[in-house]
Amino acid sequence: MLRKGIALAALGLALLAGSAQAATHPKEPEKLQWSFEGPFGKFDQAQLQRGYKVYREVCSSCHAMSQVYFRNLGQKGGPFYDSKYPNPNDNPYVKALAADIQVGDIDSETGDPIQRPATSADHFPSPFPNEAAARGANGGAIPPDLSYISKAREGGPDYIYSLLIGYVNPPAGLTIQPGQHYNPYFPGDLTASWTGKGHVPQGGVLAMPPPLSPDRVTFDDGTRSTVAQQSRDVAAFLAWAAEPKMEERKSFGLAAMIYLLILTGLVYASYRRIWRNVAH
Template sequence: MLRKVIALAALGFAISAGPALAAGGAKAPKHVEFGFEGPFGQFDQAQLQRGYKVYREVCASCHGMNLLSFRNLGQKHGPFYDPDRPNPNDNPYVRAIAAEYQVNDIDSETGDVIQRPGTSADRFPNPYPNEAAARAGNGGALPPDLSVLIKARHHGPQYVYSILTGYADPPAGLNVSPGQYYNPYMSGDLAAFWSGDAHHVPVGGFIAMPPPLRPDGVTYDDGTKATIEQQAKDVVAFMTWAAEPKMVERKQFGLAAMIYLLILAGLVYASYRRIWRNVAH
């Protein structure tokens, strides 16, 4: 009876372990620290400006930010916030950035679809008119919207940073289809494409996006060296801000609330001691 139980347990373990070996998994995200992390973390405005430049010159050709408006760039703690112009609609940088884009509109006289320069009230336009056009322009893959992508991924900032900096040559024995790229930080099942030892399937997966960053791919206005790692950190910071532009205010409110509750707790305890000091317990 004991042998039968042991055999069944071993069989169950083998069955459960099989798919894990076949899937290969993905590497854990790289350990990288960002200044906006932690209870007291804040955004670095210069980094946000660099991150916007990376998005504008590298990412915006394929990825939209449909939930972000141009005026958000000039709001408090945003990349182009100006304390002298707290109203982002009056911010000349925001207005100039918006005017660089062409957005769809309707001619009030003819009803025809026209394009006009963007204004601070407009949302970031999508580079493709519809999903079919986006897939046609990317080999069948649909580029995700970057508005809240950081929030949609576990360990979002570290994950996106790892993907951007983690492209590598595929291991020998891994058959990569045309239009696909190997990335060890991308989750996937490589067993069907692996001709090596079935018990040593490489970790990672395929991604349709070619490596987007290259050294000196952008020129930073503040003179920062545009390495791949620096560009990745900057654009991740910008994407994190875009996903939660009120993050700093939320942290400040939370800190103020904790201080208030501590003071209130002290007052309540002092009142308790005063009211019941002459009452035997």
């Protein structure tokens, strides 16, 4: 009898756990085809340039990318790489992009804080001077640093794209607080806010309002600036930022595989030659 009671209790806990998990399970991100997927994939430079523009004109007002330097933009495989400038610090376009941004510094003579044009050696500046300012400007929430967001979130660029296009009105029966926004792709627990019928809806709520809108960014190459296009391009840019040397890694891996195949052939040929007259 005791065993039966324990089994029933365990079953009840398992059902409760399954119910809670179902309530917090977000919608699966849309699966897109990316140029950089697979062992031979490469970043689309035009797409990276558009993605950088989306980040700079929209995302950078709230999100930092503290691990990315302006010079990275001109490195091989980057948005503004130019083979004429193997040293990205010499790339004039990268220099011009950096100079348009003001960064904080200290006057070497007076010791006073100053603002100066950025150089290719500077990292992308934070939009807020400190954590308290970031919380104060965003309803108590700290916008995450986007340097490695593509690696830090399950689904990577697919998740980022889906989140950006996924803002919809909350379903009837879901009560959310002012300043919060429902997104079925965002992980969260909506159980306490759900008063409707049926299952708790997928997704969660986040403080970030929908950041993109049609034609919010004008692309220099004439690409139509829809929300889906902006989302796809900035997702690709963030994937590059999380692994800017991806193309070099793949090239090295391919060269290593070719080397190992040749070495295997030589070793086998040597084996056959050395032991050809020896009875086995």
